[in-house]
Amino acid sequence: MYKTLLPTALCICLMACNTAEKSKPENYVEDSLNHEVVTFLEEYNTEIQGLYYASAKAQWELNTHIVEGDTMTSKKAAQAEEALAAFMGSEENIKKSTSYLEKAEALNATQIKQLEAILYNAGNNPSTVEDVVKERIAAETKQVEMLFGYQMTMDGEAIDGNEINAILKNSLNLNERLKAWEASKEVGATLKAGLENLQQLRNQSVQALGYEDYFDYQVSDYGMSKEELIASCESMIKDLWPLYRELHTWARYELAAKYGQEVPDFIPAHWLTNKWGQEWGAMVEIEGIDLDSELEAKGAEWIVKEGEAFYQSLGFEALPESFYTQSSLYPAPKDADYKKNSHASAWHLDLDKDVRSLMSIVPNTEWWGTTLHELGHIYYYMTYSNPDVPLVLRGGANRAYHEAMGSLIGLAALQKPFLVDRGLLSEEAELNQMQLLLSEALDFVVLIPWGAGVMTQFEHALYANNLPVDAYNKRWWELKKKYQGIVPPTTRGEEYCDAASKTHINNDAAQYYDYAMSNILLFQFHQHIATKILKQDPHATNYYGSKATGDFLKNLMVKGANVDWKKDLEEKLGEGMSAKAMADYFAPLMDYLKALNEGRKYTLAERL
Ligand code: X8Z
Ligand code: ZN
Numbered sequence: 001m002y003k004t005l006l007p008t009a010l011c012i013c014l015m016a017c018n019t020a021e022k023s024k025p026e027n028y029v030e031d032s033l034n035h036e037v038v039t040f041l042e043e044y045n046t047e048i049q050g051l052y053y054a055s056a057k058a059q060w061e062l063n064t065h066i067v068e069g070d071t072m073t074s075k076k077a078a079q080a081e082e083a084l085a086a087f088m089g090s091e092e093n094i095k096k097s098t099s100y101l102e103k104a105e106a107l108n109a110t111q112i113k114q115l116e117a118i119l120y121n122a123g124n125n126p127s128t129v130e131d132v133v134k135e136r137i138a139a140e141t142k143q144v145e146m147l148f149g150y151q152m153t154m155d156g157e158a159i160d161g162n163e164i165n166a167i168l169k170n171s172l173n174l175n176e177r178l179k180a181w182e183a184s185k186e187v188g189a190t191l192k193a194g195l196e197n198l199q200q201l202r203n204q205s206v207q208a209l210g211y212e213d214y215f216d217y218q219v220s221d222y223g224m225s226k227e228e229l230i231a232s233c234e235s236m237i238k239d240l241w242p243l244y245r246e247l248h249t250w251a252r253y254e255l256a257a258k259y260g261q262e263v264p265d266f267i268p269a270h271w272l273t274n275k276w277g278q279e280w281g282a283m284v285e286i287e288g289i290d291l292d293s294e295l296e297a298k299g300a301e302w303i304v305k306e307g308e309a310f311y312q313s314l315g316f317e318a319l320p321e322s323f324y325t326q327s328s329l330y331p332a333p334k335d336a337d338y339k340k341n342s343h344a345s346a347w348h349l350d351l352d353k354d355v356r357s358l359m360s361i362v363p364n365t366e367w368w369g370t371t372l373h374e375l376g377h378i379y380y381y382m383t384y385s386n387p388d389v390p391l392v393l394r395g396g397a398n399r400a401y402h403e404a405m406g407s408l409i410g411l412a413a414l415q416k417p418f419l420v421d422r423g424l425l426s427e428e429a430e431l432n433q434m435q436l437l438l439s440e441a442l443d444f445v446v447l448i449p450w451g452a453g454v455m456t457q458f459e460h461a462l463y464a465n466n467l468p469v470d471a472y473n474k475r476w477w478e479l480k481k482k483y484q485g486i487v488p489p490t491t492r493g494e495e496y497c498d499a500a501s502k503t504h505i506n507n508d509a510a511q512y513y514d515y516a517m518s519n520i521l522l523f524q525f526h527q528h529i530a531t532k533i534l535k536q537d538p539h540a541t542n543y544y545g546s547k548a549t550g551d552f553l554k555n556l557m558v559k560g561a562n563v564d565w566k567k568d569l570e571e572k573l574g575e576g577m578s579a580k581a582m583a584d585y586f587a588p589l590m591d592y593l594k595a596l597n598e599g600r601k602y603t604l605a606e607r608l
Contacts, residue, residue, distance in 0.1 A: 033106055037107060038111075052391075056348075056350070058076045065340065093122055094209070110393070124217060126209050167180040174270070182489075192472065192497035198506075198509070199462050213463045214509065218509070234452070239580075242606075263600075265601075267484075268486075276502055277450065284435055289419070289429060295363040300363045304375075315550035316379050316383075316554070326356045330361055330362075351394045368410075376404075377403075380402055389558075394560050397561065397565040398565040412526070414436070415436075415541050416436070417536070421544050438589060445586060451515045453482070455513070458475060458476055520579050528552070533546065
């Protein structure tokens with residue numbers, strides 16, 4: 001997969017080595033090579049830690065303290081990232097790792113993995129196109145500032161993301177909903193030119209080392225080609241399409257009744273409870289439980305502490321003190337003179353002990369799930385930060401694994417036996433199980449056509465097919481209709497860029513299929529835990545206190561990226577990645593929805 005560079009200097013060196021070999025013991029080449037590789041890797045790992053830490057700290061500042069008119073923070077962030085990029089993409093690092101990999105048979109698996117990771121890091125930052133890389137870094141920094149420094153307004157009043165979510169979750173007033181939805185999209189238009197610039201710069205950065213385009217580059221992290229990835233995404237969507245089609249039909253009728261409207265063929269985007277229509281779970285109020293009220297009474301700090309307690313009950317350590325002192329967990333105060341990135345993330349700043357999370361937690365069900373999701377990343381970081389995992393391999397088995405851990409815990413944390421155990425639900429409560437299953441499907445299943453369809457296809461078009469800027473919005477809404485059956489509330493011409501209102505399009509580009517894959521994987525992990533470890537019904541588990549479950553998760557995490565994820569999955573689950581566990585889990589819901597939808601008009605095709 002790595003494109004061969006033609007290192008002339010290397011050939012000379014090899015010839016010199018060969019001459020020397022004659023008078024040395026037979027294993028000399030291997031030994032001297034090994035010594036060289038060991039030294040090279042040690043130096044690389046040491047150097048990268050300092051540079052990465054400096055860059056991450058500057059990025060942290062940029063994302064947590066955005067002050068209008070301040071140019072210093074972004075300048076520092078760009079400089080630190082340039083220094084990191086210059087090292088990662090240096091000719092020396094590329095040449096050496098390429099040449100060592102040519103003699104892979106003399107190396108051990110961990111060395112090979114590290115060299116591959118070094119080349120992957122170089123792939124986005126080749127020093128041969130130093131100016132392009134610098135421009136890209138500056139453009140990315142600017143995009144983040146513009147996205148998160150943007151003041152959204154509704155009726156001329158400032159409004160934040162959590163407030164928009166609350167309107168979309170609760171309001172029955174379609175006019176108010178429309179205004180809130182539109183407010184959430186305003187920022188996209190301001191980011192359109194920046195996205196077009198990044199489309200070019202990202203592609204040019206990676207093309208220098210032989211990747212076809214930025215999408216190709218990001219996908220290669222999975223050891224897959226673009227075609228394989230797209231095929232895998234389409235197959236996930238296909239496997240879950242019958243269920244999605246039932247959910248879509250049910251939602252159209254449900255929402256129309258709720259807002260007192262005719263049943264539409266496709267769902268107007270502002271009818272849904274989420275700004276991008278990516279997860280619809282908040283639509284259902286589950287009889288027998290009012291988790292929002294429970295959580296509101298407990299407060300935002302409780303959510304983090306209880307999340308930590310859950311992981312600890314599985315056998316994970318307490319979070320380091322610095323997590324609490326250095327993280328930015330709650331929304332910036334209304335009167336603050338700075339803004340912050342409002343999207344949740346987890347950071348591994350020194351690739352060792354400095355772990356932090358950036359969130360804007362308010363006590364509600366959505367943030368309960370998101371907090372557990374972020375803690376999943378944090379515990380993944382903590383677990384592979386051990387002496388057996390070299391720094392350059394401190395990542396997930398693949399990126400989807402990293403996303404899966406905390407979402408899995410989030411799923412487990414909404415099941416009845418867990419809620420009862422944690423005092424969030426009384427034992428006698430008659431929880432409507434089918435509604436719970438429905439709300440789970442509205443989150444986990446609905447994300448698949450959004451993540452593997454809309455987002456993936458849009459970014460594939462953007463980077464692999466050079467989507468022209470005057471077709472961004474048109475393409476976006478075509479994909480929304482095709483994969484999700486969602487339409488815009490009003491005409492959205494090219495003066496908008498609704499895709500760019502989504503964080504990842506700007507600062508986590510060409511990677512969104514990670515989340516779709518993670519949902520698929522987490523149901524496989526969950527099925528294994530429920531049936532093989534806990535011996536409980538997958539719909540009614542209680543992970544709390546199960547050290548065996550914790551051991552299983554730690555075992556998935558502990559080697560970081562020092563595994564071949566496909567083999568790892570086979571080894572730990574006895575199967576490859578497959579939507580079957582997810583489809584099995586929701587099978588009872590399928591019958592329930594079919595009965596509810598009987599006689600209703602379906603508007604999505606039976607097959608995609
Ligand atoms: O971006 C995230 C995480 C980042 S660590 C909060 N998620 C996706 C999204 O919000 O679009 C989690 C699920 C999907
Ligand atoms: Zn995540």
